[in-house]
Amino acid sequence: xxxxxxxxxxxxxxxxxxxxxxxxxxxxxxxxxxxxxxxxxxxxxxxxxxxxxxxxxxxxxxxxxxxxxxxxxxxxxxxxxxxxxxxxxxxxxxxxxxxxxxxxxxxxxxxxxxxxxxxxxxxxxxxxxxxxxxxxxxxxxxxxxxxxxxxxxxxxxxxxxxxxxxxxxxxxxxxxxxxxxxxxxxxxxxxxxxxxxxxxxxxxxxxxxxxxxxxxxxxxxxxxxxxxxxxxxxxxxxxxxxxxxxxxxxx
Amino acid sequence: xxxxxxxxxxxxxxxxxxxxxxxxxxxxxxxxxxxxxxxxxxxxxxxxxxxxxxxxxxxxxxxxxxxxxxxxxxxxxxxxxxxxxxxxxxxxxxxxxxxxxxxxxxxxxxxxxxxxxxxxxxxxxxxxxxxxxxxxxxxxxxxxxxxxxxxxxxxxxxxxxxxxxxxxxxxxxxxxxxxxxxxxxxxxxxxxxxxxxxxxxxxxxxxxxxxxxxxxxxxxxxxx
Numbered sequence: 097x098x099x100x101x102x103x104x105x106x107x108x109x110x111x112x113x114x115x116x117x118x119x120x121x122x123x124x125x126x127x128x129x130x131x132x133x134x135x136x137x138x139x140x141x142x143x144x145x146x147x148x149x150x151x152x153x154x155x156x157x158x159x160x161x162x163x164x165x166x167x168x169x170x171x172x173x174x175x176x177x178x179x180x181x182x183x184x185x186x187x188x189x190x191x192x193x194x195x196x197x198x199x200x201x202x203x204x205x206x207x208x209x210x211x212x213x214x215x216x217x218x219x220x221x222x223x224x225x226x227x228x229x230x231x232x233x234x235x236x237x238x239x240x241x242x243x244x245x246x247x248x249x250x251x252x253x254x255x256x257x258x259x260x261x262x263x264x265x266x267x268x269x270x271x272x273x274x275x276x277x278x279x280x281x282x283x284x285x286x287x288x289x290x291x292x293x294x295x296x297x298x299x300x301x302x303x304x305x306x307x308x309x310x311x312x313x314x315x316x317x318x319x320x321x322x323x324x325x326x327x328x329x330x331x332x333x334x335x336x337x338x339x340x341x342x343x344x345x346x347x
Numbered sequence: 348x349x350x351x352x353x354x355x356x357x358x359x360x361x362x363x364x365x366x367x368x369x370x371x372x373x374x375x376x377x378x379x380x381x382x383x384x385x386x387x388x389x390x391x392x393x394x395x396x397x398x399x400x401x402x403x404x405x406x407x408x409x410x411x412x413x414x415x416x417x418x419x420x421x422x423x424x425x426x427x428x429x430x431x432x433x434x435x436x437x438x439x440x441x442x443x444x445x446x447x448x449x450x451x452x453x454x455x456x457x458x459x460x461x462x463x464x465x466x467x468x469x470x471x472x473x474x475x476x477x478x479x480x481x482x483x484x485x486x487x488x489x490x491x492x493x494x495x496x497x498x499x500x501x502x503x504x505x506x507x508x509x510x511x512x513x514x515x516x517x518x519x520x521x522x523x524x525x526x527x528x529x530x531x532x533x534x535x536x537x538x539x540x541x542x543x544x545x546x547x548x549x550x551x552x553x554x555x556x557x558x559x560x561x562x563x564x565x566x567x568x569x570x571x
Contacts, residue, residue, distance in 0.1 A: 098404060098431075098432055098434075100431075101428065101431035101432045102432065104428075104431065105417075105420075105428040105431070105432070108420065108424060108428075109417055109419050109420060112419050112420070113419055188415050188416075188417075188418075189411055189412075189413065189415030190415045190416070190417060192376060192381040192382075192411060192415075193381070193409070193411065193415060194432070195380065195381045195382075196376075196379040196380045196381040196403060196407070196409050197403070197404055197429075197432040197433060198380065198400040198401055198402070198403040198404030198405075199400075199404075199432070200400065344381070344382055344383045345382070345383050345385065
């Protein structure tokens with residue numbers, strides 16, 4: 097019951113902060129603009145594509161590449177949405193109050209995680225409404241879109257968890273945001289070097305976020321890729337819980 | 348902290364004194380369940396707090412030093428959040444919130460964001476959050492911080508009222524007058540240890556003399 101109370105409190109705090117609304121507005125406007133920019137060239141070539149008899153339509157040429165673009169705002173948003181969750185609470189002294197209310201470190205971390213993730217998922221939902229709104233003009237491949245959406249949900253889950261871990265281990269929210277950004281960017285770029293050398297496979301490739309996200313972005317859902325995201329999320333949350341538990345032992 | 352042993356009875360008000368850095372706030376954080384002692388136990392009605400964290404939620408109210416708040420929530424939202432965190436729901440929660448707003452004269456500020464409150468208002472809000480669920484043990488860390496004389500007098504009356512209702516109260520302060528005005532017993536901490544624990548009534552030496560003796564004797568020891 098107490099976690100519900102914390103979740104409710106956190107959700108309220110997220111909703112009243114102008115910063116979260118500005119972040120949402122900028123990302124949604126940016127994604128809408130990007131969709132318009134990508135639709136233009138597609139519409140110009142649409143007749144040629146029909147004439148060539150290809151199966152490739154606007155799902156493959158517009159919607160999936162456009163959804164892949166969401167990775168960039170996601171990597172920027174998650175650290176900003178989570179930076180204050182624990183580092184800010186610690187600085188204000190409210191983290192001690194939460195611990196004194198009988199909440200376990202796991203519940204504190206989960207309550208805050210779910211509130212931050214909920215906000216980011218709401219932004220994703222608004223973004224996903226855009227291609228759905230275009231459905232009247234054609235027949236998008238809903239299966240591929242669902243796979244890509246699942247990938248983005250898992251991505252937000254992982255990035256939010258990394259943000260929570262960074263916030264738990266930092267003394268200042270800005271430092272937490274920087275750490276989360278560096279870790280998330282490292283996951284995005286870790287296999288760049290090996291790919292440029294033509295090396296496919298290996299540890300760096302397995303660690304890299306695109307290795308597990310890109311197949312879903314093409315409509316392929318593999319349990320291995322889903323497991324990679326889930327393991328990463330659980331690991332990051334466990335690090336956050338461990339740090340908050342240590343906080344209680346601080347003398 | 349080193350070998351701090353304190354017992355507090357229902358309806359008793361204990362004043363915890365000490366110079367800055369004596370360990371008062373750390374002791375109170377442990378009593379409140381916000382910190383875990385590396386050795387020893389905090390027992391409430393004979394039950395170990397570490398084993399029954401739910402007891403902390405229901406039976407303890409804590410006002411930390413400087414009354415931390417969430418700046419983006421209003422006064423009423425704070426009371427609502429703290430009430431829920433301590434297990435209150437529905438009508439009981441609304442009634443407790445309304446009573447507390449009235450009791451602490453926070454009604455006119457109920458919609459004000461906590462981040463915009465004065466120190467005195469923040470202190471009263473923190474006090475309200477600690478008292479909302481009618482705790483059996485009330486822990487107050489420097490509760491008179493930022494209060495004007497009228498509010499400080501009202502605070503003393505509130506503490507005595509809670510004690511009369513059977514609530515055990517611990518008040519940490521560095522103001523000796525505050526202790527003599529409201530407490531039944533005084534404990535003095537120094538350098539993480541409990542150096543004095545006695546009832547206020549019937550002691551031969553004044554509390555001020557005892558306090559100064561402990562503080563200055565230790566200071567001389569350090570200098571030597």
